[in-house]
Amino acid sequence: MKVFKHLFLFLWIAVILPANLPAQTSPDDTGLVTGRWNITVQTEGGEYPSWLEVNQSGFTRLTGYYVGREGSARPVSEIKFSGATGRYYFSIPPQWKHIDDDLYFEFSPGDGGLAGIRVQDGDTASWTAVRAPDLRRDSPPVWGEPVDLLDETLSQWIIPENNRFRMAGGILVNEDVGGNLITKETFDDFKLYTEFRYPEGSNSGIYLRGRYEVQIMDNYGEDPSSVIIGGVYGFIEPSENAAKKAGEWQTMHIILAGRHVTVVLNGIEIISNRPIPGITGGALDGNEGLPGPIMLQGDHGPVEFRKIVITPAVR
Secondary structure: OHHHHHHHHHHHHHHHOOOOOOOEOOOOOHHHHOEEEEEEEEEOOEEEEEEEEEEEEOOOEEEEEEEOOOOOOEEEEEEEEEOOOOEEEEEEOOOOOOOOOOEEEEEEEEOOEEEEEEEEOOEEEEEEEEEOOOOOOOOOOOEOOOEEOOOOOOOOEEOOOOOOEEEEOOEEEEOOOOOOEEEOOOEOOEEEEEEEEOOOOOEEEEEEOOOEEEEEEOOOOOOOOOOOOOOEOOOEOOOOOOOOOOOOOEEEEEEEEOOEEEEEEOOEEEEEEEEOOOOOOOOOOOOOOOOEOOEEOOOOOOEEEEEEEEEEEOO
């Protein structure tokens, strides 16, 4: 069956993108596609968010970055234009999927947004995109009262069917791979304070507004990167690796105002008021202009939290 899928994909691309057609960028509507876009992909199993950034490089070339359903932001070396179809297109290798073919995308602008298709392993899905909001704040937040998000019954959280989180002696424990824990309440701007620990080799994360993952991972002694502890996954690299050894309790302060984030890990400011370009892989949705929940990643590895306190902004 897979052979037929690949044959169909080959014939389909051969029809819409003739080999003898030179790729070019349309100078007339380049401004309609450049910028950052929040994508909603429609599939038979439901919809999920993605993200695309389109940049002009030089006179006519377009490049970009893409975030899929999972994984990190990846560079798109060139976004081309087909004069035959009047549509833009690009392809990138798979990241965390065990598939042979590149992911293929094509799209066109219209009504202030984008619309197109994504072809993955022979499966074609349609998608639409809206421009990402700038989330600019004209004045600093005014903070309200802190709220403790942990109690023995996890009353402030939505419990998934495949939940592996539980309270034990006042500590939130996740010992096995399971579902993600999501707060019932949503938040706009906030300060978040956590105390956590993990065993050797483990991996977890905290999603801010359910859209931006701050990594929690056993990276003691490693060089800084955007995918180690304290980084905004795939986007923002911490200034240094302030992690403690696995098994030790650690602290993290996070401030999110608009799309600007500050992260203090174990008393060291490692990200200072940096803008988050867009949603990270695994985001709940791409509705960046709306408040969103706190989500604790439970589908990667064991982790414990003994304190989670959020202070929402009142304006």
